[in-house]
Each structure stands twice: as structure tokens, then as C-alpha cells.
Amino acid sequence: MGKHLVEFDGVKMVDISISPFTNTLPIKRLQFESKRPQRVDIIYFDENKFSLRRLQQIYSRVDERTYRYQDVELPDFVSDIVVDDEGLVIDFQKMFRRV
Numbered sequence: 001m002g003k004h005l006v007e008f009d010g011v012k013m014v015d016i017s018i019s020p021f022t023n024t025l026p027i028k029r030l031q032f033e034s035k036r037p038q039r040v041d042i043i044y045f046d047e048n049k050f051s052l053r054r055l056q057q058i059y060s061r062v063d064e065r066t067y068r069y070q071d072v073e074l075p076d077f078v079s080d081i082v083v084d085d086e087g088l089v090i091d092f093q094k095m096f097r098r099v
Contacts, residue, residue, distance in 0.1 A: 007054055013042045015057070020081070020089040020096040023069065028087045032061035037070070 013029070015022045026040045037060040044055045058070035062080060069092070071077040082091040090098040 005052075008043050008052075011041045011043050011054060013040060014045065015042045015055070016045045016047070018047050020092040020098075023081055023089050023092065024083070024087055026057065026059050027067050027081070027083060027089075030059055032059075032067075035061055037068075039072070 013022075013025045026042070030038050030040065032038070037058045039056050039058050042055055042057055044053050045051070046053075056072040058072060060068045060070075062068050065083050067081045067083070069079050069081050079093040079095060080091075081089055081093070084090050088098075089096070
């Protein structure tokens, strides 16, 4: 059976380090009525370390199809994410590009 990990209580989103698809979740769920940045708690799965941990990420809307991602733990890591008409990530600057 599974084990309840209290450190993840209340977290509703996951980020898998090898997939930009999981960045679609906060982009589609957060309310971007203004350009004000929004923090979100996520469960981060690092496939290199095969580990889970709770992190905060910051998202803000740049324009209709572009969102800015900031890593709270690595504040120098800022990247723009471009999505398609359905909100799926097609370009995660410096990381991934859909072919």
C-alpha cells in the first residue's frame, strides 16, 4: 500500500523534470487576469536523483501565449514558456522545444 507523505499535503500539481508537459498544469489552472506573478506549490520529481520534494514555482503571463517561469530555489533561473492554442507547452526556453 501507499504511504501518506504529509509534506505533500495540499499540493495539487506535479512537475516532472524531464517533461515540459507538466508546466502546462499551472499555466492552465492559475488565473492570469493581471500580469502579477503567482506562486504555486508543486511536487517535483527529479528523475536523475529519483526523488520527490515540495517546491515553489512562480508563473506570470507575458502575453497570450507566453508565460514566464521562475524557480524559487534558483532565482537566477528564469525562462519563458510558449504554449499552443490548447495551452500545451511548445517551447520552454533553454530547456525544451516541441518538434
